[in-house]
Amino acid sequence: MIFSRLDFVAGVRDMTPPLIGLAPFGLVCGVGAQSAGASPWEALGLSALMFSGAAQILAAQLIAAGAPVAVTILTCVVVGLRFLMYSAAMAPHLKALPTRWRHALAFLLTDQAFAAGIRRFRETGDTRNGASYFLGTGVLLWTTWQVTCFAGYWLGNVIPVAWSLDFVVPLCFLALLVPTLEDGSTRVAAVAAGIAVVALDALPMRLSLICAGVIGIAAGMLAEARRGSS
Amino acid sequence: MTSAIEWWAVILVVGSLNFLSRLSFIAVFAHFEMPPLVARGLRFVPAAMLTAIVVPSVVFSAPGTLAFTYANPKVVAAAIAAAVAWRTKNAVATMGIGMVTLWLMQWLLGAARAA
Numbered sequence: 358m359i360f361s362r363l364d365f366v367a368g369v370r371d372m373t374p375p376l377i378g379l380a381p382f383g384l385v386c387g388v389g390a391q392s393a394g395a396s397p398w399e400a401l402g403l404s405a406l407m408f409s410g411a412a413q414i415l416a417a418q419l420i421a422a423g424a425p426v427a428v429t430i431l432t433c434v435v436v437g438l439r440f441l442m443y444s445a446a447m448a449p450h451l452k453a454l455p456t457r458w459r460h461a462l463a464f465l466l467t468d469q470a471f472a473a474g475i476r477r478f479r480e481t482g483d484t485r486n487g488a489s490y491f492l493g494t495g496v497l498l499w500t501t502w503q504v505t506c507f508a509g510y511w512l513g514n515v516i517p518v519a520w521s522l523d524f525v526v527p528l529c530f531l532a533l534l535v536p537t538l539e540d541g542s543t544r545v546a547a548v549a550a551g552i553a554v555v556a557l558d559a560l561p562m563r564l565s566l567i568c569a570g571v572i573g574i575a576a577g578m579l580a581e582a583r584r585g586s587s
Numbered sequence: 588m589t590s591a592i593e594w595w596a597v598i599l600v601v602g603s604l605n606f607l608s609r610l611s612f613i614a615v616f617a618h619f620e621m622p623p624l625v626a627r628g629l630r631f632v633p634a635a636m637l638t639a640i641v642v643p644s645v646v647f648s649a650p651g652t653l654a655f656t657y658a659n660p661k662v663v664a665a666a667i668a669a670a671v672a673w674r675t676k677n678a679v680a681t682m683g684i685g686m687v688t689l690w691l692m693q694w695l696l697g698a699a700r701a702a
Contacts, residue, residue, distance in 0.1 A: 406598055426596050464609065524644075549635070
């Protein structure tokens with residue numbers, strides 16, 4: 358049997374403290390859905406089926422601005438292309454699992470779940486351990502996400518704009534980013550991506566995002582190659 | 588007024604494509620070996636993508652307006668938050684201190700402008 362209760366609980370337990378910071382992110386997404394005119398069911402669809410804060414915020418903004426449906430869809434998908442890369446990083450670790458597990462874990466693959474899951478797999482090198490842990494992390498995140506988005510949707514205008522609560526979104530991703538900068542080449546990758554995303558900002562449909570990502574990866578690989586050869 | 592059909596088109600299409608993106612390599616590489624070049628490149632995905640997501644929200648004070656100076660509360664707050672993340676690796680501390688710094692900087696700048 359794959360499921361290990363011990364590791365599942367560990368996953369839930371380890372992801373509980375970060376929820377405190379993640380909750381405002383969910384609230385912001387819920388507020389965004391409400392101000393864009395989503396019905397309660399549509400708001401639920403956003404958080405339960407799209408299950409991506411960055412995409413949810415973008416979708417709400419674009420729909421509220423009256424953008425064509427095709428543009429909204431394309432932009433959200435482009436923002437979500439980073440999931441391709443998380444999927445590729447996770448793939449070797451999930452190879453040995455049954456299809457049911459692979460599909461379930463794939464559905465739960467968000468930035469936070471990825472960061473926690475990949476670390477557990479690398480530390481333990483054990484498929485059962487990592488998969489159960491990842492499941493615990495993912496289930497906790499998904500459930501909490503529904504609750505906080507829902508709360509944001511209904512609380513909406515209660516939260517003053519002056520609080521700048523939407524700044525928790527970049528902070529949330531920043532907290533995930535810093536621990537990944539473990540060596541010179543990853544730092545090069547980050548700097549390159551940071552410069553590129555600003556330089557390419559004028560591109561439509563947030564294409565700057567995926568272009569900057571690719572440039573960052575290329576820069577990192579080059580830095581690593583040069584380091585190796587010198 | 589945006590119709591329900593438009594909302595659900597976005598929700599269902601993006602939802603499915605997101606899931607397919609998340610599943611993509613996990614499904615494929617259950618059956619094939621990953622090329623070494625791909626494996627090497629993957630190491631840089633989180634750092635590159637997360638930076639690309641964070642930076643615009645911090646350095647642009649308005650769409651298209653670059654404000655990469657210490658007078659931008661978000662830049663200062665993000666820098667401090669990054670330092671906290673570096674030292675503590677604690678997500679809660681990072682976000683908490685980041686928000687407090689933001690409010691402090693906004694208040695200071697508001698006070699400076701009024702003076």
